[in-house]
Amino acid sequence: MDKDNFLRYIYDHKHGLRSDLVRLYGERTVRQLEATGFIVNAPGPKGVTWGISNLANDIASLKYSRLSFMERLTDWYYTHVLRVNTSV
Amino acid sequence: MRYSYAIWIPATEKGQPQVLEKSLPKIVLRDNPEDPAVIIKGAIDENFHITIDYSISEECVPHQIKLKHTYSGSTGFLVYSLQLPDICPDEDFFVSGLRVEMSTALYHYIKGFFHKHVCHAKEADSKLKAYSSTDPNFSFQKHRQHIIQNVCLSYQDIFGGQVRIVQNELADALDALSTGGNKQRNLNILDRLSVATNNILNEVAFCEFFLRQHATEIQKADRQALRQDIFTLQQLQQQLLFWNNHFHNKFSYADGVNGVKWGVAGFCIGCLSILLSCLLPLFDHSEEKIMNSIKENFFEIQKTRDEIRKYYVPSNEMVLKDSLTDH
Numbered sequence: 001m002d003k004d005n006f007l008r009y010i011y012d013h014k015h016g017l018r019s020d021l022v023r024l025y026g027e028r029t030v031r032q033l034e035a036t037g038f039i040v041n042a043p044g045p046k047g048v049t050w051g052i053s054n055l056a057n058d059i060a061s062l063k064y065s066r067l068s069f070m071e072r073l074t075d076w077y078y079t080h081v082l083r084v085n086t087s088v
Numbered sequence: 089m090r091y092s093y094a095i096w097i098p099a100t101e102k103g104q105p106q107v108l109e110k111s112l113p114k115i116v117l118r119d120n121p122e123d124p125a126v127i128i129k130g131a132i133d134e135n136f137h138i139t140i141d142y143s144i145s146e147e148c149v150p151h152q153i154k155l156k157h158t159y160s161g162s163t164g165f166l167v168y169s170l171q172l173p174d175i176c177p178d179e180d181f182f183v184s185g186l187r188v189e190m191s192t193a194l195y196h197y198i199k200g201f202f203h204k205h206v207c208h209a210k211e212a213d214s215k216l217k218a219y220s221s222t223d224p225n226f227s228f229q230k231h232r233q234h235i236i237q238n239v240c241l242s243y244q245d246i247f248g249g250q251v252r253i254v255q256n257e258l259a260d261a262l263d264a265l266s267t268g269g270n271k272q273r274n275l276n277i278l279d280r281l282s283v284a285t286n287n288i289l290n291e292v293a294f295c296e297f298f299l300r301q302h303a304t305e306i307q308k309a310d311r312q313a314l315r316q317d318i319f320t321l322q323q324l325q326q327q328l329l330f331w332n333n334h335f336h337n338k339f340s341y342a343d344g345v346n347g348v349k350w351g352v353a354g355f356c357i358g359c360l361s362i363l364l365s366c367l368l369p370l371f372d373h374s375e376e377k378i379m380n381s382i383k384e385n386f387f388e389i390q391k392t393r394d395e396i397r398k399y400y401v402p403s404n405e406m407v408l409k410d411s412l413t414d415h
Contacts (some may be wrong), residue, residue, distance in 0.1 A: 008255055015119040032249025034192055035215055035242060036288065041193050042117035043126055043185040049117025055284055059257065062273045062280075075270055082342040086265040086335060 002053040010039060011060035017044070091170045092158070092221040092226035093190045095234045097202045099164040105202040107132055111199050117193050128183050131200045136160065138168065138191035141193075144180050154200075159228045163233065163301045166202075167228050190218035200401075216242040236305045238376065240314065247317035250288045252325045257281055262331065275335055282328040289325060292318055297358070377405045 006025045010033065018041065021030050032052070033039045039050045052060065067075075076083045098103040111131040118125040124145040132138050137158035143150040159167035170186060172179075185191060192215040219238040221231060228235065258281065261274045295318070299311060 002207060028305060031245045032252060036243035036249040036253060038253060041191050042119045043182045043191060044123045045121060045181050048185060048191060049119040058280055059277055062277050063414065067270055071270055074272060078271055082346055084338055084342045088262050088266050
């Protein structure tokens with residue numbers, strides 16, 4: 001498993017058992033995610049759970065949600081009319 | 089059984105933690121919407137003992153736990169103990185969780201009694217981990233080394249974790265911008281990351297104070313690793329700001345140039361309209377032409393009438409004309 005795939009997993013799953021996350025990515029990664037506020041914790045009936053934080057949820061929706069018509073139009077305008085080159 | 093928890097209240101000056109809030113508002117702890125929520129509300133007395141009222145979902149009867157204050161250190165450390173029965177078959181998951189460790193959520197909540205969020209928003213506060221122990225003869229001095237090491241590791245997690253996240257997300261955002269991904273959204277991601285990193289870098293002051301206070305107790309390798317993470321994060325923040333400004337400037341420039349183009353086009357069209365308005369009367373003879381043609385037609389009619397009159401004589405006039413001719 002890709003060691004840096006943890007962000008994608010968090011964006012996709014949104015919540016789950018902490019022990020599952022530790023099993024997939026290791027204690028250190030989970031602690032780092034908790035410490036940076038990317039995930040939050042709560043006690044649950046099956047054990048400690050993790051949930052995606054507002055910050056991570058915002059980034060997830062910016063990255064993976066469907067583009068609106070206006071966003072597509074603005075993109076087209078900047079790319080084809082204004083010819084803004086954003087290549088790095 | 090006795091459970092002990094050592095927590096550090098972030099500070100930048102030496103001194104024992106002071107109570108800033110005597111009671112904290114109710115909060116709901118739940119990650120999975122299908123799980124029952126734990127609702128907690130805390131209060132602290134003048135001896136620093138903490139009472140947490142909690143209930144598992146709104147309908148259930150509230151329960152209470154008492155965290156007994158046992159130690160306050162001059163560098164910001166507090167130690168609490170919790171007495172729980174050895175075996176309690178009907179205990180809830182909130183209490184059974186405390187048998188393992190104090191969750192970051194509860195630590196963060198308790199920190200609210202002593203710590204004001206001056207450098208960042210409350211929800212942007214990073215989470216340190218509490219040191220938990222089941223040692224019946226627990227004392228701060230006995231576990232000092234482990235407690236300090238635990239805070240140091242927490243800071244390594246904060247700065248090292250943010251470095252990993254920013255490296256990943258920055259690379260993704262730059263890739264997306266280069267390969268025609270949505271521009272506005274990726275710029276928003278850079279914005280959010282920059283704000284989050286800034287919030288975390290605000291913790292450096294607390295971390296530096298901690299490192300200074302426990303310089304001899306923290307291993308050199310740990311201290312160096314921590315400082316390296318802070319340095320890398322500062323570099324990454326510079327990169328985030330650079331790319332953010334770079335792209336914002338590019339878009340602003342394109343918008344500006346476009347605005348100037350539209351402005352020049354509007355000005356040209358305006359000038360052309362004024363010029364045409366001025367020149368139009370010089371070429372426009374429509375009224376005069378009509379008058380002339382009316383006049384021409386009128387003269388034509390008169391001429392024709394005169395010619396007709398020349399040949400046409402009414403009957404009385406003809407008789408008179410004949411008699412005159414006879415005479």
